[in-house]
Amino acid sequence: MQYRIIIILAFIIGLTACKNLLDVEPVDRLGANSFWKTRQDVESAVADAYGFIYDKLTYGPYHNVNGDIRAGEFDGTWVVAFKAVAENDLANRARVSDPTRYYVHLLDDWYPFYQAIAACNIAIDRIPEVPGISENERQQFLAEVRFVRAFTYFYIVRIYGDVPLYTQAYDPEARPRTKFSEVLKFCTEELEAVKDNLPWQYEDPTNWGVRASRASALALIAHCNMWMAGFDAGNAEAYNKKAAEAALAVKQSGYFELLPIEDFKRIFKGRTKESIFEFSVNKNYGQETKYVSLGQWTTHDPVVNYGANSDCFYEADFLERMYPAALPDKRRDLWFYLPYINNTTAMFLKYSNVTDVNNYLFDDNMIIFRYSDVLLLGAEALANTGRNGEAIALLDEVRERAGANPYNAATENLKDAIFNERQKELIGEGMRWYDLVRTGRVKDPAQCKNYLTEEQFNQGAWTWPIASKAQINNPNIVLNNYWIK
């Protein structure tokens, strides 16, 4: 009897469920009709927008290769690819791809960046129609995705120069490369339009720096403007002014602070009050990096089990120039082991959140912008527009935290002091090469080991070569001429 009841029950349940059973959704894939329905879908799409760039920037050490190593003062010993980059020998594919496992040679393919842009364009097209989210939240999600898109364009403009500008979802046109000044103009307009929809800071500290805040947008506005200021002398005044305003707005918000320098491991672990924008790498979430963070090549025993020598080191004459032995600087004392020894027994310890000492896995966040960067960029913009007093205040704030001497007008040139302070503060954070390029200091052999002549610079030697496959199905693409020989 009991059996029969169960059977009947099962039958009834089966009948009622039948209608739903017929439209089973595939588990691994969601059609566009079943996606974009809930708040959770939007959250996943936004996480994916960040994730695309994260995927590319953690596929190889691209952030540091083009940001730091290319300036030439980082000695790669046996790493042929790093040496080739440090000599601007980028057309030499045999060298750039040695060793292959670092994937340095794949930076010439812009497709992954454009996948990110395509995903952002789709999200921007769809988020406005998703039901069940409040208007505020919708605007915030949209602002985040538009920030990511602007950030991606900013990032690739610094690598390749002019790039095609795709801003609509599902755009099949074969677009030519847009002048990078136009692309950056688009970026700043986007950011100005959405920045006020972003919170200054998230309540949940796991999102600090990792999800775009108003400060992230302002920092990006400042960077875009400073890049344009460097290439457009006629309008430099206006760009500097905008950059200074953006940086000052971040400072005046009061949400951000410089952590004690002794806490640097925490700063680079990320998600602190110093974080402005960064990519999350966290072992607790199953993410670690290998062959990505500079720490990979600059540490040895006892940071990782790698014997008494690391693979690479910063050359001593560069460090002596940046951090003279006679002057106090806690950054040198904390971030370097044997800074002036000029061989692989030295260590650069900025990235030393090691999760596996035997397999050399790291989980430092990939820091893109941090508060001290914003302060120094602001100082640079202020100094460029003659507001020296305000500039010095920002400069000294960073110096004070580093335990360095305050600015001395009698012995220092302000603009040089600010530029060098950026190099000292942001060493190994993917800034140096871009700072050199946008200020034109890359043409000065005294400041940059891998310097470019005026002619090389004008031919675009500061760009990275673009793979010719960008021209497939797009006859309007012209590659970077300097690299075609």
Place this chain on the structure above:
Amino acid sequence: MGGNYNNVPRITPKLGQMPNPYLKPERVEQLNFGFDLSVLKGRATLTVDVYQKVISDMLFSRSLNSATGFSSTTTNGASMLNKGFEVALGFRPLPQTSKFYWNFSVNAAVNKDALLTLPGGVTQIISSSDYGPIVTKVGRNTLSNFLYVSQGVYSNDNDVPVDPVTGLRYRNAAGGYYQAGDMNYSDIDGNYITNSRDLQIAGNPVPRVTGGFYSTMTYKAWSLTMSGTVLMKRDLLNNALSERLGNLYYPYGNKPNAGALTLPDISEYNYWKQPGDKAKYPNPLQYYGNTDNYNGSQTLFQEDGSYFKLNALTLGYTFKKDWIRRARMNNARIYLTGANLLMLSSYSGPNPENVTELGRDRLDSYPVAPSYTFGLNLEF
């Protein structure tokens, strides 16, 4: 795809095929003119069909450049024109009263196609196939071989042109300098380097004339049927030959990513042996050079693929009715069929029919064998 980012699950759009919400059905406008004739009480028939077909909004998979983020999309952007005629002729030469019955029919179709537009205002698309590129160009037939133009073999070193600006001899993009015994590829763009810009539209791999015939003869209990095909005006690439000749460059059999190599009997070919030779084929012994003499996409290996083929021939004998009844059967017949019996063609390769859709004769294609069947039909 996805995983997590910052502990939030990621859901990634599938960035392969770009959706096209504006997709429409294809439009076909067709003009037909037909003509049927039957004379001599149906002993001779003629059917003629002339047509012109314009396909617009043609569905076309358009490959996209990497900056779109996608790889392809289906569009309506292409259109093409097809025109041609079909003729079918039937005969019964003998009167109905004759004991000998013979029915014979022939048909032929001539088709010409032209590509009118391509999506995105593009004028030509170069796509790769096995053994070299194929070009799809507006204003022409839809598929064309895109080849290097071979102009014979350099007889002497002095025959190789020298760039008056750089003082360098004519060479290829891989840096191989031509010398006596090398193939003389036409330098279309005049830069003294053979590269992809020297490729030319050189032939049409689609047959323009196709036809067939069918014949049945019966005399008393005997019957003979045969059928065949005719194909004309098709350009084939003899890549089986180009690849085998190219294998001579690996005298130790050390060709990368290849197993055992098949080699041609080189004595059958008129190849360059010494300075002054006027040869058809380049020097196969210059295996240390990188002048790529046996490149499979050159006009040297393009040939006319016309053929006449006897597909099947069947001879049958039907046993006499009374004889069958005695054995309590309804019908009994024995027959002998031969398939793939005869092929007439000027093509130098083994079989002009056994090629890919794009008219490439692949070395690894399986040969077509003649077959013979002996059959017995018994019905009870």
